[in-house]
Amino acid sequence: MREIAVFGGSSHPALTAEICAHLAVPQRPVLLKRFANDCLEVQLQSNCRERDVFIIQSLVRPVQEHLVELLLMADAARGASAARVNAVIPHYAYARSDKKDAPRISIGGRLVADLLVTAGVDRVLTLNLHSPQVHGFFSVPVDHLHALRELAGHFRQRDLSNAVVVSPDLGYAKSAAAFARRLGLPVAAGAKERVSDSEVHITAIIGDVAGHDVIILDDEISRGTTVFELLDRLREQGARSIAVACTHGLFADNALDKLAASDVTEIVCTNTAPLEAEHPKLTVLSVAPALAEAIRRIHDGESVSSLFDH
Numbered sequence: 001m002r003e004i005a006v007f008g009g010s011s012h013p014a015l016t017a018e019i020c021a022h023l024a025v026p027q028r029p030v031l032l033k034r035f036a037n038d039c040l041e042v043q044l045q046s047n048c049r050e051r052d053v054f055i056i057q058s059l060v061r062p063v064q065e066h067l068v069e070l071l072l073m074a075d076a077a078r079g080a081s082a083a084r085v086n087a088v089i090p091h092y093a094y095a096r097s098d099k100k101d102a103p104r105i106s107i108g109g110r111l112v113a114d115l116l117v118t119a120g121v122d123r124v125l126t127l128n129l130h131s132p133q134v135h136g137f138f139s140v141p142v143d144h145l146h147a148l149r150e151l152a153g154h155f156r157q158r159d160l161s162n163a164v165v166v167s168p169d170l171g172y173a174k175s176a177a178a179f180a181r182r183l184g185l186p187v188a189a190g191a192k193e194r195v196s197d198s199e200v201h202i203t204a205i206i207g208d209v210a211g212h213d214v215i216i217l218d219d220e221i222s223r224g225t226t227v228f229e230l231l232d233r234l235r236e237q238g239a240r241s242i243a244v245a246c247t248h249g250l251f252a253d254n255a256l257d258k259l260a261a262s263d264v265t266e267i268v269c270t271n272t273a274p275l276e277a278e279h280p281k282l283t284v285l286s287v288a289p290a291l292a293e294a295i296r297r298i299h300d301g302e303s304v305s306s307l308f309d310h
């Protein structure tokens, strides 16, 4: 069996360390330098030859820096004769650029997928892509995990006798329905239209939320624009209480503080992105055990599908 070699980029050292601890393997050292002309240089400081190399890098801000770092690490591993280069990308930021919905824009999700493959990535392990079609942007195998098991485990500790799961949009309704099935709950969804990065309209909610304890489920919270708009509709429709859950807690523009200051009962996310702030209303669930198990199975040639079955 080929030896496993795990390297981490600079985006999320805590998650890399946790994954290595679960795998019981050492984290291999990486030297990152910046030249006077602002270019980066990455040196993998451990033997890659004929190794099964895993590079862990979440595409979180500064996204472009972390992306180039990941590309350089993949290229370095390939150039050092790795047997296989696996990119572990807990949050794939460019997934939101998944369609040409305005003239003369790039489908960034597809471009970044091509860049990763060009850099030498043979396989991708990721979590909760913004939309399912992004999976198909990659010309190499992708293991696409979700965090529904972790999120459902958290909410099972709550009184769910009057609860309903609400997706902010129809695009995420299928995942919300899968989450609701795990909890034995009904599901509802918002009719959402995004006007810009900072403006969305939710004109209606399909399903019954009046008098219910709502669990909002989304793939990510960025500025919180979506969730704040949904909170308005839910209050208008008489929801009894509202909790918020997502996989990627990005919380740009102070979104965590703003959300915590609202009447939501709790905010639950995973650690696919590093969090700078804490709050008593916030619970962060770890995806390190799931990612470590997926890495082990990929390395051992075992099925990964049971980890992402809905």
Ligand code: R5P
Binding pocket: 168, 169, 172, 197, 200, 218, 219, 220, 221, 222, 223, 224, 225, 226, 227
């Ligand atoms: C969008 O379609 C996604 O599913 C999320 O709702 C969105 O990315 C969240 O972004 P924000 O918090 O900025 O509205």
